Amino acid sequence: MKAYFVQIKCELGKAYQVATAIADAEIASEIYSTSGNYDLLAKFYLEPEADIGHFVNEKLHKIKGIKDTYTIITFRAF
Known part of the structure; x- marks a missing residue:
């Protein structure tokens, strides 16, 4: 599984x-409220061959109340 973070x-x-809707959809492993330019930080695990762009567009952007997202692609956990 590959980890992705989405602000x-x-x-x-x-x-x-929005946080409740993401949790209810059971698509994120963790969801945090944050300060700054974004309100939430969510961690997602996808299969290595999965397309994060399609995932964000099809699973996340359909949730009402989301205004903008910023996806962080990870490479290696230490």
């Missing part, structure tokens, strides 16, 4: 609803 910017006042 999520939510519509104003929607961070908790």
Whole structure:
């Protein structure tokens, strides 16, 4: 499995609803609230051959209240 992190910017006042929707969809291994430019940080594990672009577009962007995302692709865990 390969780890990806996605920073999520939510519509104003929607961070908790978005976090709950992601958790209910059971697609993320961890979800954190954050400060700064983004409201949430979610960690996803996908099979190495999976396309992260399709995953984000098909699974994450359909969740109401998400305004913007920034995907971080990881290479190696230490």
